[in-house]
Amino acid sequence: MSGSERARIELRLRDLSQLFNSLDPSPFVDRDLDGNAHEFIVSWAREFPVGRDLELRIHLATQPDTGKADSVQDAVRHYFAYQSDMKRKALRQLLRQGRMSLAVGLVFLTACMMLAEFVLTRGGGPGGFPEILASGLTIVGWVAMWRPLEIYLYEWWPLWEDLRHLDRLARMRVKIHMPQGGGTGTTAS
Numbered sequence: 001m002s003g004s005e006r007a008r009i010e011l012r013l014r015d016l017s018q019l020f021n022s023l024d025p026s027p028f029v030d031r032d033l034d035g036n037a038h039e040f041i042v043s044w045a046r047e048f049p050v051g052r053d054l055e056l057r058i059h060l061a062t063q064p065d066t067g068k069a070d071s072v073q074d075a076v077r078h079y080f081a082y083q084s085d086m087k088r089k090a091l092r093q094l095l096r097q098g099r100m101s102l103a104v105g106l107v108f109l110t111a112c113m114m115l116a117e118f119v120l121t122r123g124g125g126p127g128g129f130p131e132i133l134a135s136g137l138t139i140v141g142w143v144a145m146w147r148p149l150e151i152y153l154y155e156w157w158p159l160w161e162d163l164r165h166l167d168r169l170a171r172m173r174v175k176i177h178m179p180q181g182g183g184t185g186t187t188a189s
Contacts, residue, residue: 006055006173007048009041016064016072016176028068029075038079045165045172054172063178073174084166091159098151105145112141 013019021032033041045054056076064072116134123130 005052007045007052008055008057009044009172010057010059011037011040012059013061015062016058016060016068019058019072020075029071029078031075031079033076033079041169042165045169050164050168054168056172056174058174058176060176060178064176069176069178072176076174077170077172080166080169080172084163084170087159087163087166091156091163094151094156094159098148098156101151102145102148105148108144109141112137112144116141 011019019034019037020028021034024031026032032038041056048054058072116137119130119134119137123134
């Protein structure tokens with residue numbers, strides 16, 4: 001895919017240090033992005049169709065250290081790859097919780113249904129307290145299925161969507177544009 005076909009995210013900074021969390025003592029390539037920079041990049045990435053590759057173009061007002069400018073793409077990609085890995089783990093954990101909740105819910109529902117049937121057959125026919133108790137047991141059994149259904153129908157989608165965007169951001173091309181002799185020069189990282 002050529003550079004013109006990439007969805008471009010433009011970021012203007014005074015200097016390169018604004019891109020990264022100033023409190024993170026990690027080596028440059030392992031640093032976390034600044035929270036505001038993270039939100040800006042992710043929100044813009046969501047605006048573009050998922051099928052398009054991304055390019056982050058960073059416009060700097062001051063000349064960065066050459067070593068940092070050369071490794072900024074690696075640093076940004078590393079950060080989003082780590083975020084993607086964490087989101088993937090969260091999704092796996094949620095689906096594991098869903099499986100456990102489903103197993104417990106099905107056992108509990110089966111027990112409630114069997115108990116409701118027992119109450120109806122031993123209670124002396126329809127009407128009265130045995131029917132109310134059997135209906136209550138049936139309702140309680142189905143309510144126990146709420147959590148696994150919530151996980152499998154609704155909760156995993158946002159995590160999966162975030163994961164798709166983070167994977168795309170982890171492959172994003174990063175270019176730095178900086179002033180050189182009164183004009184704007186380009187350093188591709």
